[in-house]
Amino acid sequence: MQQVFKIPDCIKKDAKFTFCPGCDHGVALRLLGDAIDELGVREDTIAALCVGCSVFLYDFFDIDCLECPHGRATAEATGIKRARPDKFVFTYQGDGDFAAIGFAESMYTATRGEKVTSICINNTTYGMTGGQMGPTTILGQVTTTTPYGRSAELNGYPLKIAEHIALCDGTAFSARVSLDSVPNILKAKQAIKKACEVQVKGLGFGFVEILSGCPTNWKMTPQEAHKHIKEKMIPVFPLGVFKDVTAG
Amino acid sequence: MVKTLITGNKAIAQAAFDAGCDCYFSYPITPQTAIGEYLSEIMPKAGRAYVCAESEIASINMCIGAASTGAKAMTSSSSCAVALMQEGLSYATGDQLPIVLISVMRAGPGLGYIYPSQCDYNQAVTGGGNGDYQIPVLAPSTVQECIDLTHRAFYLAQKYRNPVIVLSDGLLGQMMEPAEFIKHPFPEIDNSDWILSGAKGREPRKIRSLEINEQKHNQNLQHLFDKYEQMKREEVLFEEINTEDADVILVAFGTMGRNIKAAMNLGRKQGVKIGIFRPITLFPFPEKRLFELADKTKKFIVAEMNMGQMVKDVKIAINGKAEVKHIGRPAGEWLDETEILDEVKSLIGECHAASV
Numbered sequence: 001m002q003q004v005f006k007i008p009d010c011i012k013k014d015a016k017f018t019f020c021p022g023c024d025h026g027v028a029l030r031l032l033g034d035a036i037d038e039l040g041v042r043e044d045t046i047a048a049l050c051v052g053c054s055v056f057l058y059d060f061f062d063i064d065c066l067e068c069p070h071g072r073a074t075a076e077a078t079g080i081k082r083a084r085p086d087k088f089v090f091t092y093q094g095d096g097d098f099a100a101i102g103f104a105e106s107m108y109t110a111t112r113g114e115k116v117t118s119i120c121i122n123n124t125t126y127g128m129t130g131g132q133m134g135p136t137t138i139l140g141q142v143t144t145t146t147p148y149g150r151s152a153e154l155n156g157y158p159l160k161i162a163e164h165i166a167l168c169d170g171t172a173f174s175a176r177v178s179l180d181s182v183p184n185i186l187k188a189k190q191a192i193k194k195a196c197e198v199q200v201k202g203l204g205f206g207f208v209e210i211l212s213g214c215p216t217n218w219k220m221t222p223q224e225a226h227k228h229i230k231e232k233m234i235p236v237f238p239l240g241v242f243k244d245v246t247a248g
Numbered sequence: 249m250v251k252t253l254i255t256g257n258k259a260i261a262q263a264a265f266d267a268g269c270d271c272y273f274s275y276p277i278t279p280q281t282a283i284g285e286y287l288s289e290i291m292p293k294a295g296r297a298y299v300c301a302e303s304e305i306a307s308i309n310m311c312i313g314a315a316s317t318g319a320k321a322m323t324s325s326s327s328c329a330v331a332l333m334q335e336g337l338s339y340a341t342g343d344q345l346p347i348v349l350i351s352v353m354r355a356g357p358g359l360g361y362i363y364p365s366q367c368d369y370n371q372a373v374t375g376g377g378n379g380d381y382q383i384p385v386l387a388p389s390t391v392q393e394c395i396d397l398t399h400r401a402f403y404l405a406q407k408y409r410n411p412v413i414v415l416s417d418g419l420l421g422q423m424m425e426p427a428e429f430i431k432h433p434f435p436e437i438d439n440s441d442w443i444l445s446g447a448k449g450r451e452p453r454k455i456r457s458l459e460i461n462e463q464k465h466n467q468n469l470q471h472l473f474d475k476y477e478q479m480k481r482e483e484v485l486f487e488e489i490n491t492e493d494a495d496v497i498l499v500a501f502g503t504m505g506r507n508i509k510a511a512m513n514l515g516r517k518q519g520v521k522i523g524i525f526r527p528i529t530l531f532p533f534p535e536k537r538l539f540e541l542a543d544k545t546k547k548f549i550v551a552e553m554n555m556g557q558m559v560k561d562v563k564i565a566i567n568g569k570a571e572v573k574h575i576g577r578p579a580g581e582w583l584d585e586t587e588i589l590d591e592v593k594s595l596i597g598e599c600h601a602a603s604v
Binding site: 064087105 | 270301306309310316317318319321335336339446453454455456457
């Protein structure tokens with residue numbers, strides 16, 4: 001019988017994810033794991049991990065991992081890659097880590113064209129600390145620090161991460177994808193693989209922003225969270241490839 | 249061997265290169281920028297990594313990344329910008345990563361000014377990062393020591409898997425002296441059992457300070473403190489002259505060590521029995537030797553270009569066995585030998601007055 005589904009080799013078989021029920025992190029990790037497996041780079045991979053909901057990734061991945069201070073993972077990735085250009089290096093961060101506290105490091109890693117890959121989960125909130133306003137919280141969204149909804153006047157506007165990264169000359173690939181539906185998950189898989197491939201080919205910085213549901217902090221069911229991504233988030237954060245140096 | 253006339257900053261840069269520095273990351277700030285300028289010329293030619301980072305926060309974190317792969321990583325900075333690195337230094341101690349930081353002090357607080365100063369003793373020795381940790385601090389007083397202690401810093405960083413600070417200042421960094429470049433005098437440390445290189449044919453490695461099991465977390469911390477105790481046993485360095493018959497011992501670190509030596513020579517000519525004691529390692533601090541010296545000598549003067557930082561460690565070391573005075577100035581024109589000698593004479597005079 002043909003095997004059509006398996007846990008990626010780079011994810012531990014006995015890993016018990018610490019994510020909340022209905023969270024999309026697990027799907028994102030699986031897609032990244034598939035890309036690493038398909039490119040055959042597991043044994044040459046070094047991950048620079050972040051602070052946030054993905055802080056326990058050390059326990060899920062069957063690869064070498066480095067702890068980084070909040071927001072600094074792309075600086076660590078730069079250091080790793082400059083020291084070992086022969087290794088496959090990625091960061092896996094949330095929107096707060098990548099685009100608030102670490103935005104300077106992220107933008108300059110892209111600008112320098114570091115040959116590393118960054119995956120950024122955008123769930124419009126600080127999940128680990130219980131759902132505060134983050135850099136991508138959409139206008140009107142209620143969080144524990146915007147109890148009346150995010151107001152442009154008081155809190156400014158949500159940040160369009162993938163578009164910013166695409167503006168950097170050192171970026172080889174930048175895309176925004178979503179995990180709200182099977183067709184979008186399949187597109188996300190392609191984008192994540194592409195962001196890894198551009199690193200392997202030495203073309204520059206590879207980046208994917210992933211719109212991801214956070215039912216716990218959004219106070220929704222998983223189904224409602226996916227509906228929320230489709231109806232509320234995608235209109236603010238349009239899906240698509242914003243830069244691809246390999247495109248003909 | 250031939251001596252070269254060179255500034256302290258450039259001497260450190262060349263010594264780092266000679267010690268095998270693989271990766272250098274930094275951001276410009278006066279008075280240490282010459283280190284980066286020097287390395288920007290020679291590192292790329294030798295196929296080594298040089299990155300002008302977007303901030304000191306980035307440069308220390310790039311060091312963490314490079315060090316995790318076993319590369320010898322260094323950054324350099326000054327005062328208000330070393331302040332930005334405290335988070336990274338705390339992580340590097342918790343993650344047990346060997347990094348060399350060259351800290352070339354200027355005046356503070358805040359932006360302060362580019363005058364040379366010694367106002368970052370506390371910043372280097374007690375640190376500003378979170379958590380229980382220590383960083384070895386080496387304080388050169390000559391350009392030759394800039395070279396020697398930079399070699400030692402790379403060795404200690406590897407030996408203990410811990411960041412190490414070379415604490416220089418704007419005066420030493422920018423003045424020229426003849427000095428001899430030496431071959432790296434220390435053995436290479438085998439790091440093959442912990443570095444990240446990709447989990448090929450072995451279990452994956454995780455470098456992290458995060459530990460949610462309370463007991464394991466305490467064990468990890470105890471391991472850090474076992475290393476610090478070993479440093480205290482094996483790595484203490486100091487210079488001591490004329491302490492045998494001294495009525496007063498002058499204590500200073502770094503560049504000020506030169507000035508207390510001049511004050512001692514001037515005083516001895518006038519019949520004042522002065523000895524000097526210069527800690528070279530500020531952590532581990534030479535507290536045992538100071539405690540012993542206080543058996544015989546009952547007066548110590550600590551001279552610093554700050555308002556009283558190392559003096560606290562001297563007082564702790566001497567533990568009430570002798571009188572400890574401080575003479576200092578925050579920045580700018582350094583205390584010279586006559587000012588220091590005047591302080592000695594006034595202390596001895598006070599003593600005579602008290603005993604009458």
